[in-house]
Amino acid sequence: MIELDAERLPRPVASCYSKKLSRRSLLKVGATAAGGLALAVALPSWSNAAVKENDPALNAFVRIEPNGRVHLTIPSIEMGQGIYTAMSMLLAEELEVDLDAVTVEHAPPNDALYANPIPILRQQTTGASASIRGFWRPLRLAGAAARLMLVAAAAKQWNVAASACSVRSGVVLDPSGTKSLAYRDLLRSAASQKAPAPDQIKLKPPEQFKLIGKSPKRIEAADKVSGRTQFGIDVILPGMKVAALAISPVMGGRPKDVNKAAALATKGVRQVVTIDQAVAVVADHMGAAKKGLTAATIAWDDGPNASVDSKMLVEQLKRASEGPGVVARNEGHFEEAFSGATRRIEATYELPFLAHAAMEPMNCTVHVRKNSCEIWVGTQIPTVTQAAVAALLGIPQDAVVIHNQYIGGGFGRRLEPDGTLLAVQIGKQVDGPVKVIWSREEDIQHDIYRPYYYDRISAGLDAAGQPVAWDHRVCGSSIIARAVPALFKNGLDFDAVEGAAEPPYALSNILVDYVRAEPPGVTTGFWRGVGPAHNVFVVESFIDELAAAAGKDPVEYRRNLLGHNPRALAVLNLAAEKAGWGKPMPAGKGRGVAVQFAFGSYLSLVAEVALDEKSTVKVERVVCAVDCGLPVNPLMIDAQVQSGTIFGLTAALRGAITFKDGRVEQSNFDTYLPMRIEETPRIETYIVPSAAEPGGLGEAATAIVAPAVTNAIFAAARRRIRRLPIEST
Amino acid sequence: MTYALKINGTRQTVDVDGDTPLLWVLRDVLKMTGTKFGCGVALCGACTVHIDGVATRSCITTVDSVGDSSVTTIEAVGRTDLGRRVQEAWLDLDVVQCGYCQSGQIMSAAALLASTPHPTDAEINDAMSGNVCRCGTYNRIRDAIKRAAEGKQP
Numbered sequence: 064m065i066e067l068d069a070e071r072l073p074r075p076v077a078s079c080y081s082k083k084l085s086r087r088s089l090l091k092v093g094a095t096a097a098g099g100l101a102l103a104v105a106l107p108s109w110s111n112a113a114v115k116e117n118d119p120a121l122n123a124f125v126r127i128e129p130n131g132r133v134h135l136t137i138p139s140i141e142m143g144q145g146i147y148t149a150m151s152m153l154l155a156e157e158l159e160v161d162l163d164a165v166t167v168e169h170a171p172p173n174d175a176l177y178a179n180p181i182p183i184l185r186q187q188t189t190g191a192s193a194s195i196r197g198f199w200r201p202l203r204l205a206g207a208a209a210r211l212m213l214v215a216a217a218a219k220q221w222n223v224a225a226s227a228c229s230v231r232s233g234v235v236l237d238p239s240g241t242k243s244l245a246y247r248d249l250l251r252s253a254a255s256q257k258a259p260a261p262d263q264i265k266l267k268p269p270e271q272f273k274l275i276g277k278s279p280k281r282i283e284a285a286d287k288v289s290g291r292t293q294f295g296i297d298v299i300l301p302g303m304k305v306a307a308l309a310i311s312p313v314m315g316g317r318p319k320d321v322n323k324a325a326a327l328a329t330k331g332v333r334q335v336v337t338i339d340q341a342v343a344v345v346a347d348h349m350g351a352a353k354k355g356l357t358a359a360t361i362a363w364d365d366g367p368n369a370s371v372d373s374k375m376l377v378e379q380l381k382r383a384s385e386g387p388g389v390v391a392r393n394e395g396h397f398e399e400a401f402s403g404a405t406r407r408i409e410a411t412y413e414l415p416f417l418a419h420a421a422m423e424p425m426n427c428t429v430h431v432r433k434n435s436c437e438i439w440v441g442t443q444i445p446t447v448t449q450a451a452v453a454a455l456l457g458i459p460q461d462a463v464v465i466h467n468q469y470i471g472g473g474f475g476r477r478l479e480p481d482g483t484l485l486a487v488q489i490g491k492q493v494d495g496p497v498k499v500i501w502s503r504e505e506d507i508q509h510d511i512y513r514p515y516y517y518d519r520i521s522a523g524l525d526a527a528g529q530p531v532a533w534d535h536r537v538c539g540s541s542i543i544a545r546a547v548p549a550l551f552k553n554g555l556d557f558d559a560v561e562g563a564a565e566p567p568y569a570l571s572n573i574l575v576d577y578v579r580a581e582p583p584g585v586t587t588g589f590w591r592g593v594g595p596a597h598n599v600f601v602v603e604s605f606i607d608e609l610a611a612a613a614g615k616d617p618v619e620y621r622r623n624l625l626g627h628n629p630r631a632l633a634v635l636n637l638a639a640e641k642a643g644w645g646k647p648m649p650a651g652k653g654r655g656v657a658v659q660f661a662f663g664s665y666l667s668l669v670a671e672v673a674l675d676e677k678s679t680v681k682v683e684r685v686v687c688a689v690d691c692g693l694p695v696n697p698l699m700i701d702a703q704v705q706s707g708t709i710f711g712l713t714a715a716l717r718g719a720i721t722f723k724d725g726r727v728e729q730s731n732f733d734t735y736l737p738m739r740i741e742e743t744p745r746i747e748t749y750i751v752p753s754a755a756e757p758g759g760l761g762e763a764a765t766a767i768v769a770p771a772v773t774n775a776i777f778a779a780a781r782r783r784i785r786r787l788p789i790e791s792t
Numbered sequence: 793m794t795y796a797l798k799i800n801g802t803r804q805t806v807d808v809d810g811d812t813p814l815l816w817v818l819r820d821v822l823k824m825t826g827t828k829f830g831c832g833v834a835l836c837g838a839c840t841v842h843i844d845g846v847a848t849r850s851c852i853t854t855v856d857s858v859g860d861s862s863v864t865t866i867e868a869v870g871r872t873d874l875g876r877r878v879q880e881a882w883l884d885l886d887v888v889q890c891g892y893c894q895s896g897q898i899m900s901a902a903a904l905l906a907s908t909p910h911p912t913d914a915e916i917n918d919a920m921s922g923n924v925c926r927c928g929t930y931n932r933i934r935d936a937i938k939r940a941a942e943g944k945q946p
């Protein structure tokens with residue numbers, strides 16, 4: 064359920080609506096081959112790549128066809144977060160067309176046109192909950208620019224002032240309201256209008272919004288309820304074969320012995336391909352490929368990582384966490400304040416390796432030709448993937464064509480090119496196109512895992528129980544150093560400390576540092592919620608510990624530390640009010656709270672748990688208050704709160720990837736357990752009306768739910784959980 | 793070995809080993825990709841189809857076990873009034889996110905409503921527990937099943 068107070072519609076705020084656009088912003092217009100209008104908006108700060116003069120007409124963001132259909136090429140990829148709908152809304156709002164007049168297309172790889180401008184990305188990447196944050200202005204600008212040109216064309220035809228004309232649903236009306244011209248009849252003359260300078264374009268004030276802030280439904284839903292949506296795994300090409308895959312169970316291992324003859328004797332099997340770290344059986348259909356793979360009875364040479372196990376990895380991290388670390392934040396004098404404190408509290412927190420386990424298993428279809436390569440894959444990083452494939456094959460980047468696809472759940476897994484590179488290595492040996500599909504076991508056992516973290520945290524309290532010193536040491540592997548080395552500066556991984564370095568609270572004498580420790584035999588990567596998904600658990604659990612030590616109510620304690628932070632305070636108050644904070648609960652039940660600022664959004668979440676005689680935890684209710692700035696689509700916001708909560712809750716309760724003899728011990732949904740319908744709590748979303756810049760929301764709830772639940776367990780049973788998952792302790 | 797299958801009202805002949813899972817016959821041989829692969833071992837429900845109206849995991853159903861039974865997939869579930877009602881309820885409540893699990897969810901829900909027109913929460917749990925959604929659409933799924941149950945019978 065969602066609640067948004069419609070009476071308190073957002074008011075414009077200066078930072079959002081009068082921001083000066085760069086003078087160098089580019090707005091390009093051209094006629095399409097079919098006689099339509101093409102429009103590209105590009106801001107030079109988006110990426111380092113230059114926009115080529117002739118690109119926009121071909122790859123423009125926005126294209127209006129002679130039949131009046133508006134085509135929007137979406138830079139981000141749809142993987143459930145609702146971005147195709149939200150982006151269409153932003154465009155349609157300013158273009159003044161109905162939402163169903165917009166058709167969306169997956170964007171080809173092109174950083175110059177489609178890079179997300181936000182500083183931590185600056186490439187065509189769908190991640191960091193940044194799509195709305197990055198494209199909110201450019202898309203509206205594109206819509207407004209096209210509208211202005213279409214109106215100017217009509218005004219010219221009527222010989223009236225453009226400013227006196229109006230537009231409704233793609234039809235321009237003259238000042239008297241008697242004459243009208245549809246966009247489709249204005250395309251040719253609009254294309255010859257001068258594009259307005261971006262800083263001359265006035266975007267709509269919020270009180271005129273027709274779509275933004277409303278809850279139109281997902282534009283691609285009809286296809287998704289009828290099995291028509293094409294995900295990467297559904298790609299079918301003429302002459303295509305399918306391949307089943309076995310990757311070395313130990314990282315760095317190789318196939319030693321493969322019974323190719325037995326595999327080839329299987330009906331439907333065409334070929335057995337061996338590459339460095341894997342074996343693929345290529346067949347007419349997956350049934351045959353899998354059967355052939357079993358028949359191949361592969362023996363592996365495990366290589367150097369055969370003795371890796373979880374106990375050893377955690378021991379190593381624990382030792383590493385003793386420091387020293389690289390300072391992320393240092394204000395005041397922690398040591399002095401800590402030793403002078405009335406009470407000193409210290410704790411360690413641990414979070415496990417996690418797999419993504421999206422419902423659509425990893426897959427990629429490739430057609431490797433002599434000097435080129437064509438790829439069909441759902442990817443969050445089309446340009447990075449394109450470059451990686453080009454490097455692997457030793458061909459120019461533009462010889463690699465990538466067709467992005469709908470993704471059946473990304474959660475960060477598709478932020479890596481590994482699956483595509485593997486498919487290309489296989490495809491190199493196959494004549495014609497081949498679709499490589501990972502089994503669920505391969506998908507879970509050869510994931511790129513959320514790092515294991517071993518954090519140390521301590522605080523000093525004064526006589527009144529207020530924190531006067533705060534020290535948080537984050538210890539774990541660095542995803543940034545591996546995946547985006549250019550952003551790994553002076554030994555500091557900004558993602559690893561996100562949510563730790565800047566907690567929402569007023570904390571003086573604060574020292575936050577980071578120790579990088581790489582686990583051998585394990586590759587780690589981004590997982591929904593990224594840095595905050597680990598740090599918010601540590602910080603919010605520890606704040607709860609401090610409240611308990613001070614003998615204060617957890618909400619009251621937080622309120623006292625949020626006086627300087629009105630938006631955080633407001634979500635906390637709203638969540639507490641809606642949850643009925645303070646109302647007595649029966650024995651065995653408890654409420655826990657958490658507060659978070661991440662991805663540009665403020666959240667507060669209250670969880671209610673019940674413990675049975677065996678201390679099994681059941682989460683019964685979740686109340687989430689959200690201030691994500693101006694809410695673009697409340698229905699989607701609620702969907703992301705539901706989704707993020709369940710994703711985070713699943714992990715908090717029982718998510719863990721463990722290693723033994725170099726191998727991942729979990730393999731399918733019987734050992735890496737997803738949450739199911741009967742365990743799902745009631746989840747209530749309350750949206751704070753706001754006119755601030757929109758924040759991201761795809762990952763926020765995932766990050767905040769764990770500490771709210773463990774704090775609730777503490778409230779119910781005085782049991783403090785400092786190591787996730789909950790069911791392991 | 794060839795098998796003549798009755799799928800969505802049409803006879804389709806395929807030439808595969810008898811132990812080939814129906815899932816791959818549908819997806820790779822007949823090129824009907826609406827039915828999804830999620831786990832391969834009956835743990836996720838993504839591959840759910842109806843066999844003689846019963847929700848069945850096609851990933852563990854071998855082609856030689858189908859015989860003369862009628863197979864219905866997501867591509868055709870909307871041809872019945874009940875199936876269409878389920879799809880419409882899904883749209884009304886904007887259930888889907890990534891959508892990958894939803895073919896299976898809808899097939900399970902349609903089979904449930906066919907046998908139990910007004911399911912209780914417990915009956916919904918029983919029927920839908922085998923269908924995993926990693927996007928966490930469960931609350932809207934429950935509401936959509938109830939909405940479809942309220943819909944008028946023809």
Ligand code: FES
Pocket residue numbers: 828829830831832833834835836837838839840849850851852
């Ligand atoms: S693929 Fe059949 S139940 Fe998962």
Ligand code: FES
Pocket residue numbers: 143422471472888889890891892893894924925926927928929
């Ligand atoms: S909608 Fe994505 S797995 Fe269910």
